[in-house]
Amino acid sequence: MKQIVVISGKGGTGKTILTASFAALSKNKMMVDCDVDAADLYLLLHPIVKESHEFKSGKTAKINRKICTQCGKCIALCRFDAINSDLSIDSISCEGCGLCSFICPVGAITMKENVAGKWFISDTKYGPFVHAKLGIAEENSGKLVAQIRKVSKEIAERDRLDYVIVDGPPGIGCPVIASLSGVDCAVVVTEPTLSGLHDAKRVIEVCAYFKVPVKMVINKYDLNIDMTQKIEAYCRSGNIEIAGRIIFDNSIPKTLVKGITAIEGASEEVVKEIKDIWRKVISHDYNEAETAG
Amino acid sequence: MIISVASGKGGTGKTTIAVNLALSLNNVQFLDCDVEEPNAHIFLKPEIKGRASAFIPIPEVDKVKCNTCGKCREVCAYHAIAVIPSSDECKGDVLVFPHLCHGCGACSLLCPQKAIKEVNKEIGVVEIGVSGDIQFVHGTLNVGEIMSPPLIRQVEDYINPAKTVIIDAPPGTSCPVIAAVKKSDYCVLVTEPTPFGLNDLVLAVEVLRKLKILFGVVINRSDIGDDKVDQYCQDNNIPILLRIPFDKEIALLYSRGIPLVQEKPEYKKKFRMMFDMITKEMS
Numbered sequence: 001m002k003q004i005v006v007i008s009g010k011g012g013t014g015k016t017i018l019t020a021s022f023a024a025l026s027k028n029k030m031m032v033d034c035d036v037d038a039a040d041l042y043l044l045l046h047p048i049v050k051e052s053h054e055f056k057s058g059k060t061a062k063i064n065r066k067i068c069t070q071c072g073k074c075i076a077l078c079r080f081d082a083i084n085s086d087l088s089i090d091s092i093s094c095e096g097c098g099l100c101s102f103i104c105p106v107g108a109i110t111m112k113e114n115v116a117g118k119w120f121i122s123d124t125k126y127g128p129f130v131h132a133k134l135g136i137a138e139e140n141s142g143k144l145v146a147q148i149r150k151v152s153k154e155i156a157e158r159d160r161l162d163y164v165i166v167d168g169p170p171g172i173g174c175p176v177i178a179s180l181s182g183v184d185c186a187v188v189v190t191e192p193t194l195s196g197l198h199d200a201k202r203v204i205e206v207c208a209y210f211k212v213p214v215k216m217v218i219n220k221y222d223l224n225i226d227m228t229q230k231i232e233a234y235c236r237s238g239n240i241e242i243a244g245r246i247i248f249d250n251s252i253p254k255t256l257v258k259g260i261t262a263i264e265g266a267s268e269e270v271v272k273e274i275k276d277i278w279r280k281v282i283s284h285d286y287n288e289a290e291t292a293g
Numbered sequence: 294m295i296i297s298v299a300s301g302k303g304g305t306g307k308t309t310i311a312v313n314l315a316l317s318l319n320n321v322q323f324l325d326c327d328v329e330e331p332n333a334h335i336f337l338k339p340e341i342k343g344r345a346s347a348f349i350p351i352p353e354v355d356k357v358k359c360n361t362c363g364k365c366r367e368v369c370a371y372h373a374i375a376v377i378p379s380s381d382e383c384k385g386d387v388l389v390f391p392h393l394c395h396g397c398g399a400c401s402l403l404c405p406q407k408a409i410k411e412v413n414k415e416i417g418v419v420e421i422g423v424s425g426d427i428q429f430v431h432g433t434l435n436v437g438e439i440m441s442p443p444l445i446r447q448v449e450d451y452i453n454p455a456k457t458v459i460i461d462a463p464p465g466t467s468c469p470v471i472a473a474v475k476k477s478d479y480c481v482l483v484t485e486p487t488p489f490g491l492n493d494l495v496l497a498v499e500v501l502r503k504l505k506i507l508f509g510v511v512i513n514r515s516d517i518g519d520d521k522v523d524q525y526c527q528d529n530n531i532p533i534l535l536r537i538p539f540d541k542e543i544a545l546l547y548s549r550g551i552p553l554v555q556e557k558p559e560y561k562k563k564f565r566m567m568f569d570m571i572t573k574e575m576s
Contacts, residue, residue: 009330011303011464016489037465038301038493059370079397092471092504097370097397136499139468142439170303170464171329174439193548195308195332202330205436223541224548253517256487 001156003164003183004281005034005212009199011170013189014219017252017262019167020044021274022281023126024263029163030128032152034145034179036117039131041167044261047122047129055119055132055147057140059096059111061089067108074100074109092137116140119148121155128155142174149178163282172206180210187243187281189217192227197234204240215241215281220248244277246270295458296571297326297477297506301493303464305483306513306537309547311461312336313554314481315427317564322456323424325431326473327463328417328444335550339422339429347432347447348413349396349440354387358408361385365400365409374400392439417444421451428453442472449476466496471504479571480508481534486518491525498531507574511567514539532574534567 004022006015019041023031033041061082063074068087075083078100082093101109116139119132130152132144149166156164168179168186180186186207190200200216207214216235221228228245235242247269255265263271298311312333315321325333352365352374365387366376373393379385391414401409417434432448434441441463449472452458462473462480474480482497484490494510501508510526515536526533537543546556554561 008303010332012305012485037467037470038303038496040302040489040492043488043492077398077402092475095395095397097395097399098368099397099399099402102368102399102403134467136466136496137471137503141465141467171441171469172436173329173434173441173469175467176329177437177439191548194335194550195330195547198332198335199330202436209437223544227548250517253487256489257519259488 001161001164002185003153003166004185004187005166005168005179005183006187006189007168007176007179007203008170008189009172009203010190010196013191013196014246015189016040016044016167017256018187018189018217018274019165020261021263022165022278024261025275025278026163026165028161029165030130030152030156030161031124031126032148032164032166033131034148034166034175035169036132036134036141036144036175037169039133042131043259045124045126045129046259047120047124047131049120049122051121053119054115055117055144056113057116057143058114059098060091060094060114061098061100062110062112063087063089064108064110067106069106071105074104077103095139114138117144119144119151121151128159130155142178145175145178172202176203176206177210180207180212183212185281186212186214187217188214189219190231191220192218192224192231194227197227197231200231201234204238215243217243217246217277219246221245223248241280243280244273246273294479294575295452295460295477296479296481297460297462297474298481298483299462299470299474299497300464300483301466301497302484302489305485305490306511307464307483308332308336308461309513309553310481310483310511311459312552313560314564314568315459316552316554317561318457318568319426320456321426322428322453322458323430323461324448324451324458325461326445326448327461328432328434328441328448329463329469331431331433333461334431336552337424337427337429339424341420341422343421345419346415347417347419347444349394349416349443350398350411351391351394351396351414352389352400352409353412354389355408355410358406359387360406361387362405365404368399368403370397371395395440396443416440419444419447419451428456441469445469445472452476466500470500474501474506475504477506479575480506481511481571482508483511483513484522485514486512486520486522488521490518491522494522495525498529509534509571509574511535511537513537532570534570535563
């Protein structure tokens, strides 16, 4: 079983479109949406939810006004400015460290467990799908990602699946690192812009830090051919495999509006490009080349 | 006035809107709070005048004073401390996992032996500079670090209330976004007219309602999808501040790191009108 994550650094470069396409192209696989902040993959996979679970994570302070003597010690010691001057808790700022509950001289503060989101195991016409919804303005997205990664790995092992295809979040922080850990390959999707290259470089550094092999995809490559060539030159100089290019094509946003994968609705050229990319992603050339070298 | 520019979905054009709005106004301070992937400097090309490391405090245990009682492990909500108790055969030990530490200070404050002091750990860098008349501040998270909110808060420590402050926020709806938009008086949500754009806009709207921050919407590449974003804004009384149709020339300028208003000055007027709309919404 191979775990493949699609990430980008910069948002909006086409992670979800590519993940859904891989779902449509591959056999004996499952999908995971690790962009739990703004999960979109379900819009293309149309899941039927089989199991729904609460995600409990972290705690929030609660002050019992009947006991509180308004000494203000908690306000002074809280590092997250989460206790207002009227001794109410700013639940959005509270990081659940519990310091206030330990230092309150009269024991007026208790810590209450949060329901920070939900996660689901679903069926789709492409195979099993594990996804989640982080509660509004909740934290710990990295832990929720770790949770759904764990569940999906168990399903993949139980059902002897060949691939776990993971749609990753943008950025390089906590949920990205949780999405990357232990995967066999990271497909980095970028676009031929200075921002796209800048962000891809940073996410590739993160992959290197966690020793995850990278395969690069340049989406909308014809918007700026010079920049595409610069990105490819960068890849070659860093021994990063280029999995392929995808043309800028109006048919892609149309597939989004229809709620279908690019494989089922985009132009022939786009479909061919994505098929070539998938072949490169699952080819073992990279690993063999590494072992040989 | 502090205006943040955010979006649920990434890549909708936050940086484009924030940069070009800044370039269309006077007396502006620009903060790039997308510290995981800061991009505004590519367009504003600031001259960096100062640089400061951003730190979080992490515990350091004095192994002589420590009697491995385990209190620090017990109070740490983030499992950032492990304690190996002492026994007859071996001396115990305390292990700190800096990546998990939120810097709350509970361990050092509550250690009965006063064996823990806090030391600074660098998580990123804040740089300040100027781009023309614009004061510029951005943060860059160190690769491999997971905790961006403390760095975002350190960028926002530079907020100059005498100026129109424009904050470029990260994408998403969780802690980094909240840290970036929390101090703003108004938030511009940038979206695109596709089911993805709409789905993530609805989530961002819920966040701003919870934070009680006024907001309006910019529809970028306004002609690539359907009209469901328009419909949603109309149904929910959300003002549409600006529409930018898809234009290959705009995409090309963006790809080269050239601000739109520099090559297409007619957009300056549109951004000023957008600012006037925001000012009106605020009053």
